[in-house]
Amino acid sequence: MALVVQKFGGTSMGSIERIKNAASRSLAAHREGHRVAVIVSAMAGETDRLLRLAREVAQIPNAREMDALAATGEQVSSALMAIAIQSLGGKARSFLGHQMKVLTDSAFTKARIKTIDAQRVISALDEGEIAVIAGFQGVDDEGNITTLGRGGSDTSAVAIAAALNADVCEIFTDVDGVYTTDPNVCPTARKITKISYEEMLELASLGAKVLQIRSVEMAMKYGVPVHVRSSFSTSPGTLVTSEGDLEQVVVTGVAYDKAEARVMLVGVVDRPGIVAEVFSELAQRNVSVDMIIQNVSTSDRAPGAPGLRTDVTFTVAKSDLARVKEAIADIAKRVEALDVRYDEDIVKVSIVGLGMRSHAGVASTMFGILAKEGINIQAISTSEIKISCLVATKYTELAVRALHDGFGLAKEPVEEHGGV
Numbered sequence: 001m002a003l004v005v006q007k008f009g010g011t012s013m014g015s016i017e018r019i020k021n022a023a024s025r026s027l028a029a030h031r032e033g034h035r036v037a038v039i040v041s042a043m044a045g046e047t048d049r050l051l052r053l054a055r056e057v058a059q060i061p062n063a064r065e066m067d068a069l070a071a072t073g074e075q076v077s078s079a080l081m082a083i084a085i086q087s088l089g090g091k092a093r094s095f096l097g098h099q100m101k102v103l104t105d106s107a108f109t110k111a112r113i114k115t116i117d118a119q120r121v122i123s124a125l126d127e128g129e130i131a132v133i134a135g136f137q138g139v140d141d142e143g144n145i146t147t148l149g150r151g152g153s154d155t156s157a158v159a160i161a162a163a164l165n166a167d168v169c170e171i172f173t174d175v176d177g178v179y180t181t182d183p184n185v186c187p188t189a190r191k192i193t194k195i196s197y198e199e200m201l202e203l204a205s206l207g208a209k210v211l212q213i214r215s216v217e218m219a220m221k222y223g224v225p226v227h228v229r230s231s232f233s234t235s236p237g238t239l240v241t242s243e244g245d246l247e248q249v250v251v252t253g254v255a256y257d258k259a260e261a262r263v264m265l266v267g268v269v270d271r272p273g274i275v276a277e278v279f280s281e282l283a284q285r286n287v288s289v290d291m292i293i294q295n296v297s298t299s300d301r302a303p304g305a306p307g308l309r310t311d312v313t314f315t316v317a318k319s320d321l322a323r324v325k326e327a328i329a330d331i332a333k334r335v336e337a338l339d340v341r342y343d344e345d346i347v348k349v350s351i352v353g354l355g356m357r358s359h360a361g362v363a364s365t366m367f368g369i370l371a372k373e374g375i376n377i378q379a380i381s382t383s384e385i386k387i388s389c390l391v392a393t394k395y396t397e398l399a400v401r402a403l404h405d406g407f408g409l410a411k412e413p414v415e416e417h418g419g420v
Helices: 016-031 044-055 063-070 072-087 117-126 152-164 198-205 211-224 274-284 316-332 362-372 393-406
Strands: 003-008 035-040 094-095 102-104 114-115 132-135 137-139 146-148 168-174 194-195 226-230 238-239 253-257 258-271 289-296 310-317 340-341 346-352 379-383 386-392
Touching: 003 016, 003 072, 003 117, 003 152, 003 379, 016 035, 016 044, 016 132, 016 379, 035 072, 044 063, 044 072, 063 146, 072 094, 072 132, 072 152, 072 362, 094 117, 094 310, 102 168, 114 152, 137 152, 137 238, 146 238, 152 198, 152 211, 198 211, 198 274, 211 226, 253 393, 258 274, 258 346, 274 289, 274 310, 274 316, 310 316, 310 340, 316 340, 316 386, 362 386, 362 393, 386 393
Parallel strands: 003 035, 003 168, 035 132, 094 132, 102 137, 168 226, 194 238
Antiparallel strands: 102 114, 137 146, 226 238, 253 346, 258 310, 258 340, 289 310, 346 386, 379 386
16 A cells, blocks of 8 residues: 555646545545545636736735735645545545644745644544545745745645655646657657756757646656656556666756846956956845856957957746846946847757767767757757757757757657666
């Protein structure tokens, strides 16, 4: 008998019929002899509706009250889920974040989990009940309701699975697993049977939307196996665990992210401490920076001998661009930049794979594939298991398909068996 945590997202909870379908899946697992805890999101579109109401009342609503409002979406769905299980002949009890108790910090709208007291849920499981827990929410030391930010129900599910020492955390969504790339862009994308935490974390951070980044981080930290499955099929899905697929697979997937913008400080005076000054200011404004490139300025306006001025280029989330422009107006003067340029017409295309650690020439292969398609690379960043290139947005689909085909990702990996 296993302890199974199941999480149903907004699409899976999108209507009464879908809630009944989710309830039947949870009850089926319970009747197989498993102990079952269920984490639910708000019904599809409900959180957006609630936030719109708040903004109709006030242009900038109070963050504490926003959390109190947004958390009601999961309160509704957890109660409906428990009722649905009961209507099918099962025993179920719903729990809100403060009843669980999911203790968080007080960073309203983006709280982080500190501890979880799972004793009440364990008692319910011991009594043969299915515990239905509202995701996305918690409570701070002062008793205020908090929320974990968008996608927070995934984080709730993994955290609760860790607290319960669950055997697996099943994430039920509207897709039947993790694919080698976005099937909407590349028709030959193939579902991955098993993927490592590291690879999934990179793919999630680089634009893949299947799992929320914080949930993968938590799963990796606490060793929680995560099973991504479809609510609407019996497909086995994708298992996210400590070990990925076969060793000889060099590249596991291709991801892309259109949510970044490029900022270029042209002709900055080249002296020690300049780059630190630029990025310290951005850090103080809570702006996360991704790719960073520094090179000798090629501006015609750069006076004097080569090397006296430098160009500093970096990327940020488009959602942060307004704050960046506000900061750069002051920074540019202090570092004596000759010009500032912004570009939102870019996309970051990346390849990810544990096999890169032990295979040479992956970067040159990637660059060669893009060059063959006439795609100019504007910036590059790397880690042990990923390579990212910045290209013009118009090349998104071409780049993704070319890399997917170039690294043979449409083919099923074949396990090699050694002889004796």
